Amino acid sequence: MDLNKILNSLKNCPCGREHTFDTKVVEIGSGITAQTGKILAEAGFPKKVLVVSDRNEWKASEGILESLDAAGFSSKLLIYEDMRYAKVEQVHEVEALATDVDGIISVGTGSVNDICRVSSFRTGKKFCIFATAPSMDGFASDTAPIIENNFKNSWKAEQPMVIIADTKILAKAPVELKAAGFGDMIAKYIGLFDWRLANMLIDEYYCPAVAALTEEAIAKIVALADKVQGEDEEAAGAIMEALVLSGLAMKLALSSRPASGAEHVVSHYLECYKLARGVWPEFHGKKVGVATVLINRIYHNIADRVEEIDPIVEVTDWDAVKAAFSEEQIPELMKLNQPSIMDKVDPARLKAIWPEVRKLIKETLPTDAEMMDMMRKAGAVTEPEDVHVSPELLELGLRYHSYMRYRILLTRLMPMMQLDIMDYLK
């Protein structure tokens, strides 16, 4: 991946922000596992490293240790049995083992990367990801979701200096994971729309060039949707590249806006709900994909049916909102709403831009039929029950997710527009 080309294309960006990221090298290629040591040495990655993985991901990455040895690295190993949750206990474990190394290499996807990313940041070590499945967009991120006391919070983390992915390994990853990565990328349609909406409504920072980078990445994987389910190296590599690019876009915009909108917040609601009850919340991109289908459908239905709006100054029934969250979540929830993002919204301005908002939905979001078609082709699930979400839980998620962010989303504006989200689900 030509990172310099990306940075050069964003030089003197009209948005006024200087766009940079810390990632130096992204190598995605067929059979490059054996070159891992060489790639890291050339990138100037330190030679004393801690390698962290879990049993399945480590098995998939055969040859990596030999490659590190051959290039003169001295490696310490920490292999977890089955890493499903990124918990604070594991962050401490990795930190303790990292005291006498200069770099951490995470071999895996999802939770393993999250733990290592946070540990690297907190101990000041260089960080590398060797990715084994294109399952979510966090590879290039500089934050990570960590679970503490059954709650997931976003922690500061180290952006990887080097990202390596062997398309032979990516292609063999379970379809469920590849489809999850596809779902996490499809979500960017909504993310970009909600970002643009916030810009139109409250002048939130927006960069068309960063948005365009993400659009390009979406277009590329949509074109390969029907190859996701086979062991196709090109499709797996393209999803991986798109996911990395999406992570870089967040760093370029200094915001998660280019990568996540209402669908990610719905997924976050469902996840917190399940974590609070000790239930495995499913793979990130799988849930996000389902939420994307629903939000995309809702946005289209609103654009189709609501020709004019008469926004009012919002009156929130806080008792009803609080009832949708568990006791422990409420202090955090209220912090995100005092002050409320709605203080920045002028109802008259919302009314004035509404025709433009409708047009934006029609022009930038795929139709429901197109969305369902690409998800099915990619082998991604589309129904709430596929991610073990009951109609009752879904209703809570749709009605109350938007209070979990200090952020403009179209869903957050619905009470002001006097619309009930449940009327637009079908």
Ligand SMILES: [Zn+2]
């Ligand atoms: Zn810009």
Ligand SMILES: [Zn+2]
């Ligand atoms: Zn995501």
